[in-house]
Structures are given as structure tokens and as C-alpha cells.
Amino acid sequence: MAEQGIWSGTISFSLVAIPVQLVRAIEPGRVSFRMLHSKDYSPLQRRMFCPEEEKIIPSEEIIRGYEIAPNKHILVTEEELESVSPERSRTIEISEFIDLNEVDPIYFGHPYYLVPSKGGEKAYRLLVEVMNRTNKAGIAKFVLDEREYFVTLKSAKGVLELITLHYYDEIIPDKDILPKEKEIDVDDKNRIKKHIKKMMADFDSEKYADRRRKKIMAILKKKLKEKKLVEAPATEEEEGETEDLVALLKKSMRPTRKKSSKGTKKKK
């Protein structure tokens, strides 16, 4: 089954425009669990809680604040946020081509695939091929969900990958966290070099697997086999005689108290 597109639009640079769809490249491998109520196994939900009033707060009473000190906030309205969000755009405009080797992997964010939409197949193939040959990657700006991303487009085995890049400001400078340098001994240096050389291998990502995930999946499989399942209280009972809705409602309805309650005197 084809992955549903997250976004559709066009890649453009100079005079080329290629209709494409953005699809996920990563299926997170983390095993996630639902939180259940231990008493009846109902799935639980998160709520916003006001500790002051000890009450659950509905979304319409929730606003945003930027914390400047404990209990001190600057209010920010939706209007203000709206005013700074980028224009919605349906294009990925390549502004430059670069050598991807020059990009420190620390900049790489989230990867996606770009696949050609109808009518764009030929131009897409051509771009993938040429980018592959020249070993160049495109740099572009791209708007998704009201946020502007800085991305790189690279060609890999016949497909275009789009990788979001972190902004320069987001990267913590390494000089802030490194201890002060000391003189390095030449012998030490050579020794480490030798060690590294001995351990050289080709990168083979299939060699590594998430062992914790594997073990959890094994536990789950075993429990499934043993039919160790719990069920939330059923809302739809399959057994039992059915009744007619109209007849049942008629039977269940008592007269309302519209006349007796104050302030709601019947008005004709």
C-alpha cells in the first residue's frame, strides 16, 4: 500500500517545476504503550489540570504564556502567532546546490521521501539522476503546518530524500561544553590512530538492531499466544435481544419538569 502523502506541491528551480508528494521515511521503532486504568483496563486520556482550582480545564479556557520567571508570563495571543507564521506555500524552491559532505550531520533533522505526483515522473527521474551523478544536494525553504523549514534535497538510489535541517541558532556551539585543551602526546596520537585503523569496516546499518525493541516484541508475542489479553469494559454488547429504538425511548421518557423549575416558566 502506498504511503499517504503528508504534503503535496512542487519542487521548483530555475525553469523546472516537478509535482511531488512528501511521504514519511521513518517509522519510529519505539514500542509505545497505552496507559490503562488498573481497575477496569479502560484506556486513559490526558487532561489539562489547574492545580489552583483543582479542576480540569476545557480547551476554550486555555491560553498561551511565555514563562520569564516562575508564575510570571507574557501572554501571546493566537492572533500574534498567526501574524508571524509564514505564508502557506505549495512549492519547495531550491535556492542553491551544495556538496552535502560539507554539511555537518549535526544539522540533520527529520528525513522524508519526495515521490513524483502524476505527470511529474519524467522530470523527477531526470533530477534524481543528475543530482546523483553530480553528487550535489539542493538547499530549499519549505512550509509545513505553518512552520518554515530549512531543508536539503538529496538523491539516493533513485529517490529524492528531503531532510529538514536545524537552523544555525539551534546548534549549541561545542566550545561552550568542551574542557580547555592540553598538549597532546605524539605517541598517544599514533596509538589511537592504529586502533582506529584496525577497527575500520564498511557501514552496514542492517547489522544493528534495537535489541530492547526485539525483546519487548518477543514478550508481547508470547503473551498474545497465551491469550493474555485484558479488555476494556465493552460498550457494544453483541449478545442480547434488541429492542425498537422508538418504543424503548418512549418507555424510558418521563415528563420533563419544564413547568416547575423557576425562571423557565412555559412561554407560548
Place this chain on the structure above:
Amino acid sequence: MSRRIVEIKGKRLSLSNLEKDLYPSYGFTKAHILDYYRRISKFILPHLKDRALTLKRYPEGVNEEYFFEKRCPSHKPEWVKTAILRLEEGEKMTACLVNNLETLIWVANLASLELHVPLARVDSPDVPDSMVFDLDPGDKANILHCASVSLILRDILQKLRLKSYIKTSGKKGLHVYVPLNSKGITFKDTKKFSKAVAGMMQKEYPDLVTSKMAKEYRKGKVFINWAQNDSKKTMICVYSLRAVKKPTVSFPLSWKELERLAKRGDPEKFHIIYSEAIKRVKKNGDLFKDMLTKKQRLPHL
């Protein structure tokens, strides 16, 4: 907990706590609520169809805690139609589509007294099929102030060659709708347009209107909430019950009746109770049906 099983169009559905009084000052029970939605179904369903429902559930009745539910409850019957909505960061969410009587009854049985829906349908979530002006009275203002504002708004829209329609919110306010049903219009367009109109009205009628969200500006005035024109926002669906003391309904009015009510000057008279709602739709049909079909385009301001 008492459960009864009914069959609606071949679909089995278990109903719970039919005797539970969810509008305690009125003696309006779960059974009354289901019966109301059953009887209004022909009129409300076209307006709910293919819209991602937000449930607003009052499990212990209108005086107790409630909660919104945007995700379709996971314990839904398998015949409930759903749509997958995309959230930020590629995350997905399943929402209920109330496209038939059995789903409407199921949702009402969850004590979702209020049915909230977006202004767009799921297959084109960025294309609103109508534009809304949500007229909300601030402190010391009431629905009569809203009525005055709505009439001014109607005339402005008329000058812009836009036909508008009005319904009560079922609470304190009024909702003015402009059907669009035209491809290519985005929420950005409707928001910009409604904001401009609201801003203009604030300038012309500073004692009556504000287009500012902050509570302190709203005292004694009507807040025109243009920001409802957003893909992430929902409005109370026409014909939905409201969770106030009495089982009132968000109900459409003709402009003629609104003028009459405005002249009469009694805020109470604006409230349409469930029984009145049933009576009226039987007599007049769906005053909001143009919302489903009428095509209009926004002029440049």
C-alpha cells in the same frame, strides 16, 4: 449501569443509563436527548456529514464536569465511519463522522450533548464551505446587542453581494454564516475577510462592537469572533443541543424573525427549546439548507 440494546438499520447499538437526568433542573434525561436527536436527525445530519466531529461530553449532566473529545473514542462500534486527520509532525488522528442516524444516536448516548464541527469537510480540510461571524456578548451585553450587530452585519454583507444566514448559539450569542461552497477559497481568505469586516465595524460602531479577543475590551460590547474561520476551530452544529440549564438548541432564524425579536427586546425570546425546535423544522423545514449548496465568492475588499 443499565444497558439496552437497540437495532437501527441493522446496526446493533447498546444504550446506557437512559433514565439519567442530564438537565437536572428540567428533568431532561438521556432518553429525551436521544429522542430529540432521533427526531431532528433528518435536519441535522446533512450539516454533520463528512465533518470531523468534536464530542463535548457531559457524563454527569450539564451541571457537572464535561470534556472535549476530538479523537473518535477507541471503543467505537466497527460501523462508525471515521476519517484520518493529519496533525503536526506527521502525527495522525482518527475523528468520527456522523453520517447516519445510528452514529448520531451512538454519539448522543456517549452524553455528547453538544456536537461541534469544523467549517470544512474532511476531504478538503483547508477549504471552508462557509464563513462565520461568531457574535459573542461581553459582560453587561446580551443577545439583543448581538441582534443589533447581526443586522448591521447583514446589511454590510448584502452590499458586498453576500447573502447571510443566522442561527442562535443556543447560549448567549448569535452566529452569522455566509455560505461559500466554492473551490479555491481557503481559511486564510475567510479569516482575512471576516477580520477586515469586524475591524471596520469596530471602527464604525466603537460602543457596540469589538474585534479584540481580550476580555477587558469586551465589556458592554459584542465581540465579533472572526478567528473562528480556521481549519483548527469548530462551531456548534446547527440543531445541536446546548448544555445549559434548559435543553436549548442552536437554531436558525429568518432575518424577519430576528428583526421582530430585536424590536421586542426580550432576550429570553431568542432561546429555542428542543420541543420548539422540532415543531419549527416540521413546519418550516431547514432554514439553513442553503448552507449546503449556495455558491458565493468573496469580493475583494
